[in-house]
Amino acid sequence: MTAKTLIRIEQLTKRFGDFAAVDDVSLEIREGEFFALLGPSGCGKTTLLRLLAGLETPSEGRILIDDVDMARVPPNKRPVNMVFQSYAVFPHMSVRDNVAYGLKVDKVAAKERQARVIEALELVKLEDLIDRKPDQLSGGQRQRVALARALVKRPRVLLLDEPLSALDAKLREAMRFELARIQDKVGVTFVMVTHDQNEALAMACRCALMHKGVLQQVATPSDLYEYPNTRFVADFIGSINLFEGRLEVDEPGHAVVASAALGVPIYLDHGVTGASGSTVWVGIRPEKIDMAPRDGDAPPDQGGGAVGHNVVAGEIRHSAYLGSETIYEIALATGTIVKALRSNIRRYEERGFDDGDSVWLSWDARSPVVLLS
Amino acid sequence: MSGSGTTQRWQDARGPFALLFGVPALWLLLFFLVPLAIVWAYSFGRSTGLTDIAITGTLSNYARTSSAVYLGIFAKSIGFAALTTVLCLVIGFPIALVITFASERAKTLLLLAIMLPFWTNLLIRTYALMAMLRSEGYVNTSLGWLGIGPLPLLHNNFAVTLGLVYVNLPFLVLPLYSALDRLDRSLLEASLDLGAGHWRTIREIVIPLALPGILTGVLITFIPALGSYLTPDLLGGPNSQMIANVIERQFKRANDWPFGSALSFILMYLTFLCIAGQGIIARRREKASAA
Incomplete structure (x- = not known):
């Protein structure tokens, strides 16, 4: 280059x-x-x-x-x-x-x-x-x-x-x-x-x-x-879930953003060059959100420093079947709608999720992107 | 709202359709085709009295039209009309080009300027031209200050040509403009992009693509110019008579309606010939572009 x-x-x-x-x-x-x-x-x-x-x-x-x-x-x-x-x-x-x-x-x-x-x-x-x-x-x-x-x-x-x-x-x-x-x-x-x-x-x-x-x-x-x-x-490139939040912790090795819309803090594995306490937006692409069935109250283990972060409960409201993948719209307890995308690696009948199902949404600490403007 | 579909086809509404079509058809028949047929019949007759015409089926009127005098007049008329058309084209093409590429506001004003003479009586415009061209007119006065003239500008072929160009220019500019305005601008930009200059773009892209419009403009300039009456009558001299002036003389002073009718029909046939010629050229171009 x-x-x-x-x-x-x-x-x-x-x-x-x-x-x-x-x-x-x-x-x-x-x-x-x-x-x-x-x-x-x-x-x-x-x-x-x-x-x-x-x-x-x-x-x-x-x-x-x-x-x-x-x-x-x-x-x-x-x-x-x-x-x-x-x-x-x-x-x-x-x-x-x-x-x-x-x-x-x-x-x-x-x-x-x-x-x-x-x-x-x-x-x-x-x-x-x-x-x-x-x-x-x-x-x-x-x-x-x-x-x-x-x-x-x-x-x-x-x-x-x-x-x-x-x-x-x-x-x-x-x-x-x-x-x-x-x-x-x-x-x-x-x-x-x-x-x-x-x-x-x-x-x-x-x-x-x-x-x-x-x-x-x-x-x-x-x-x-x-x-x-x-x-x-x-927002222009692809689809993204954007959450407005406040930068709570900003260390060279990690950062935490509190978002009222999401209801749980977002843990990031890198520092953000923004003033602590300032308003930021966190974006997570739908395909980077993992979805798991929710039977009990115990959230799936996130590992690393992210325990208790980056996982949130929700209910599937609507799904759009696109052939190669399915887009789910999941309502959180806060009322926010989150989009999650899953590849249809199995046939439609075996996808395992239906509208109305309770699910856990989680994502890796490396996946979110923090936007200052 | 009947849903039958027949209400959608206005041709099927026979009553209103017959009325809509019938009235203008009747009008055309009574006031155009019938009089034309009468004149056509006259052209095969001869005057038997002051106002009486006997339709004898003679071809003598047509025989007279082919005498040297009248052939000369026809040739002269065609010459005037052709010269007028060429001059209108030479003057009108740049004008149409300018209007096409002018801003929206300027475009409206320029088109208005072209249309304005249309809304003024031809007689007034012609007398205005006479006032301008006569020996004491302002052209000769201005030239006089420069020590030139007075030049003979009025009552000659020059004046007739000038008058014809002046009167017929809008007939050429408007169809030219509409042809140029329809051109896809990106074609001109593509020509520039490929390295051609403006002149080359006009020559190789604009003119060939605007040719149908140019031909239309040429035709609707040439035909009225060929039948001009007032302009040669008022601006011309004894040597610049056109065919319409001769026809007028047959109907009035000479009181020879049959011969006037024959001349009129020769003029009309000439016009048909021009239209047919344009049609053939257009068809050939269509075929050539399809091949």
Whole structure:
């Protein structure tokens, strides 16, 4: 992970009137990585992508690609190419002419052009449809044309605007792997915009999560999921149980958070760099909560320093069967609803839990994440 | 709410449908098709008195239309209309492009500016042009201060062309604008992204994709321009008569309704030819894009 920085975004702001679509974003994207700009719709991720392409001009700040300031470089002179969300395949040109367009503009000789067009179409497995017109192609095929058309220019950066959003579920799944394969093969830096966290987590080397124009966190997918730095990130990525509480104990080796919503203190096996007594939020992912039948009053043994902590009684209110897993909603004595997720490693009939059952919920002291904001 | 489904299909409501369809059909028949048929019949007749016309089935009126004088007038009319259309296209395309890419507010104002002359009487606009172009008009006065002129700007072919372009420009700008406005902006952005400059994008992406709109605009500019009457009548000289002026003379001063009718129908056939031509081009393009 010591690849050189390819794109350097410095304090970039883009305003439309009074509205800051991109607000003071600084970000570095490394050469050869698959980078995802993730966030809910309207968070500014597409504007950021268009700023990279040169289709929008920054209000403040700058973008450097290969250490060259892009401020005065128009979109048609930038070493980036884009796959548009609508694909923007030219409807009056054949597949061949679409892919050749950028090379013709660059005055690449006919012979080399021909070879590169075929090479690009082979890369996206579309060489058999070279003479088709766009209206004779499926959505997925049109996207491949757009991909080939951009990659044939051998850009330093390929920008992808919601590349999978218009595809049906099966094709989306296949295209995920396909994009990863193509990136692997060409070695070009990919910057993808998506609102779909699964897409970002599955495909990207690193993700930047944006909200209301502001960069929230830049991390690898697993870090973004396991170590979110704000409640927004924790809540946006996957599902999470969030408990407001007070930091009671904060030692280098452990910490305890008291939460009225949970009813029992939460024991953590690491210190929190927060002021003792301050308000914090503790997040526990549903799959990290273990569920055991409750016959008596004796809670299951948690071991370690967590005895009497990290275990709470509840009653299953509702369950949602999702095939590979089941999500349970468990009501605690405090009235709080906690979500717990269990893999269906046995068949549905043998799952052992029913709505109305009393259960113990417990979790490892390493699992919760403490959020200061 | 009967749920039978028949109430959903308004064609099945025969009474109201017949009324809705019948009234305009009757109107069209009585006030358009019947008079047209009468004029058509006249074109095969000859004047037998001051107001009497005998429908004899003669083709002599049509024979006269193909004499050199009238062929020359037709050629001249086509020439004026073609020149007008080309000039409107050259002037109108950049205008339509500007309106397309203007901000919402500016777009409304610009479209209003294009539409405004529509709401002013053609006669007034033409007289205003005359006031502007005459020897003592402000164009020549201004040129006079520069030591130029006075130039002969009125009652010649120049004035007719200028007037026709002025009158017909909105007919071209509006369909052009609507064609350009429908274009997917991301196609233009994709062209820029792929390295093309603005000119190349206009040439290779905008014009080919807007071509149906351009053809429509050309047609609905060319046809009214071809049948122009007032503009050549008021702005033209003795040498800039168009076919409509000749037709008017047959019906009035010459009192030769049969010949006027024949000329009118030749003009109409020319118009049909243009529409058919556009249809063929459009069909061919459709086929080409499907192949």
